[in-house]
Amino acid sequence: MNIRLGRRSFLGATVIGAAASLVACSSGGAETQEQARQLVIGATAPPAALDPSTNSGAAIPQALLYNVYETLVKIDSDGQIVPLLATSWNESEDGLTYTFTLQPKATFASGAALDAEAVKTSLERVKNDDAVLATLKSQLGAMESVTVQDASTVVVKLSQRDNDWLYYAAQTAGIIYDPDGIDSLGTAPAGSGPFVFESWSEGNPMVLTRNESYWGTPTVFDSVTFKYFSDPTAENSAMSSGDLDVISNMQAPQAISQFEDPDQYTILNGTSMGEVVLGFNHQREAFSDVRVRQAINYAINRSDLLQTVTAGYGTLIGSMVAPTDPWYEDLADTYGYDPDTARRLLAEAGYGEGLDLSLRVPSLPYATSAATFITSQLAQVGITVTTDTLEFPSRWIDEVMTKSNYDMTIISHVEGRDIAKWANPEYYWHYDNPEFTQLITEAKTGPADEQTEKMKQAARVLADDAAADFLYSMANLVVLRAGISGISENLTSESMDLTAASSTDI
Incomplete structure (x- = not known):
């Protein structure tokens, strides 16, 4: 999603x-x-x-x-932001104003003009229309106003610096729709x-x-x-x-x-942007204890899992950062395979006699294969897992994402720079770590030249806190x-x- x-x-x-x-x-x-x-x-x-x-x-x-749909700027095959419907753009020194010059030849497939008014209509719809998804609203959330300077010039003002705003404007949140076809x-x-x-x-x-x-x-x-x-x-x-x-x-x-x-x-x-995550529902009592989360990380041999599920294709990761992200660094060894340590941590957390958990996964090949492997590995440290396969997308989304009716799940998150979702306690993991949230905020709103280092710090916090078991990044x-x-x-x-x-x- x-x-x-x-x-x-x-x-x-x-x-x-x-x-x-x-x-x-x-x-x-x-x-x-x-x-x-x-x-x-x-x-x-x-x-x-x-x-x-x-x-x-x-x-x-x-x-x-x-x-079918285009944006003012796009992400090219090298991961760079390049012109599309805008021939050029200018960012003010304070990062609060973006001025776009539109492609003069651009039209909608209907033949209607793709001018500054059309751009304004699409961007303001993200801000003002309650039907637009919360994620898209959040991605462009710093947008304060959209002004038509002339037919080929659009000025976007932000309420605060957002070092990710242009990146998200290059994707779904920034689609420019034909105004006559929006309904x-x-x-x-x-x-x-x-x-x-x-x-x-x-x-x-x-x-x-x-x-x-x-x-x-x-x-x-x-x-x-x-x-x-x-x-x-x-x-x-x-x-x-x-x-x-x-x-x-x-x-x-x-x-x-x-x-x-x-x-x-x-x-x-x-490589891809897809991080395959064994997610924990932090509303469950067991996952409020970091020792349980760490134990699960120690209990799973992710190198063997990668061989089993993907024949070794992909990249082991230790946090919610894909190799295509600018702040990627190898954190795969944060928790190595150590079942003895897993058993000790579980005992310290009060689960020496065992722990029962549900694992609800989508009906997708990599998820069901990983679930079988993980169930076997966790059994060896005293965690009994009951696996339930849910039809994807509708039933998995309803049960896991909407209702949070799960203990653990497995899914590939493919949206770019999605580590920021861990700063939202309402998201289906229900993870709440003020230190992590502060770092994400500083990376997003602080000086642009400090973003990469702040994001690296945030990724390390997420890894050390065992917020999930970050299994691997999918190969493309x-x-x-x-x-x-x-x-x-x-x-x-x-x-x-x-x-x-x-x-x-x-």
């Missing part, structure tokens, strides 16, 4: 991704040419709705952000990107088609189809048979060897049919950005 207290912040299956597909050309014929211009995308967890401003789930921006975003996404929404319904693929009037560099493909798979074996089979042409992010890395022929496939092994493991290019190795934003996707066959 991504309530969106941030449900977009996780994507069940992983950063799910996409796949690009190009059916091989044979000689001549209109049908062959049409097939050759299709892009078929294999994904895991389907969206639950279409409007990314009012509905949770990372699957929505993965398909629509940058492809129907739930059924007809209305943006300015190189693709337009064609169709989607529950249980069916999502189809995007080329925006024939796109203001920028057009896509080479006539259509994009996102196909969703709950079974990774079925997804791999679809790839092998030619029904899919890209798998992104592979849900069964153990099967990667079947795609190692370089004449047929290209494998991208990059992508398989492409040979000849397909323009898909980033690293997942640096909420989008599966297809704007540069191409093929040698076109």
Whole structure:
């Protein structure tokens, strides 16, 4: 979630991704040419709705952000903030004023002008519309006013410095919607990107088609189809048979060897923003004791877990920081595998005779596989775990995120810079640490050149306090049919950005 207290912040299956597909050309014929211009995308967890401003789930921006919807600035494949609908921007010395100069050629797919008034309408909607998700409101929360200086110039004033404001304006919170289509975003996404929404319904693929009037560099493909798979074996089979042409992010890395022929496939092994977390419900009595949290960290051999769940693909982490974050440092050894210490800590906390906990996980391959491994490991130190698999996204979101009806859970949080969610006691972990919250506040509102060090300090506090068991950061493991290019190795934003996707066959 991504309530969106941030449900977009996780994507069940992983950063799910996409796949690009190009059916091989044979000689001549209109049908062959049409097939050759299709892009078929294999994904895991389907969206639950279409409007990314009012509905949770990372699957929505993965398909629509940058492809159908655009923002003033975007996150590129290197993780840098670059121009998109704004040709340039200026930040005042005090960090309180951003002035954007708009792309003069930009229009919405409907043909309507994409001018400063349209930008003002979208940004103010995030601030003022109660239907917009809480996470998005929080991300742009420092925004005090949006002023139209002229048709091509927008001025945004903040109430206080926010060193993350521009970063979030480059993602879902900063989408510029066609004002004439806002009332129907739930059924007809209305943006300015190189693709337009064609169709989607529950249980069916999502189809995007080329925006024939796109203001920028057009896509080479006539259509994009996102196909969703709950079974990774079925997804791999679809790839092998030619029904899919890209798998992104592979849900069964153990099967990667079947795609190692370089004449047929290209494998991208990059990093993602997805932190896989064994989360604790801090409202439960057991988790109010740091010794219990530490014991669980010591009891799980995360290196072995990574081999079991992902065949070793991914990066061990010790806090809520992915390798793509500017303040990443290796904290994976904060709690090494030490079951004897785990037993001692549990005894000191009053659980020497044992501890019973529930583990409620989404019906996603990595989560169910990790749950089996973790249940076995915790049993060896005297913790009896009852595992319950919940349908994802709706039932898991309802039971875990909304109702907090769980002791422990496992999910991949894929929203960028989501460590800040630990500063919100109302979020579903219900973690409350004043020292951590103060550091996050100082990093966000203090001098920009101090942000990285403050965030590193915050990450260390979170790790030392064993706020969760931070298992690993997901690899962005992508398989492409040979000849397909323009898909980033690293997942640096909420989008599966297809704007540069191409093929040698076109």
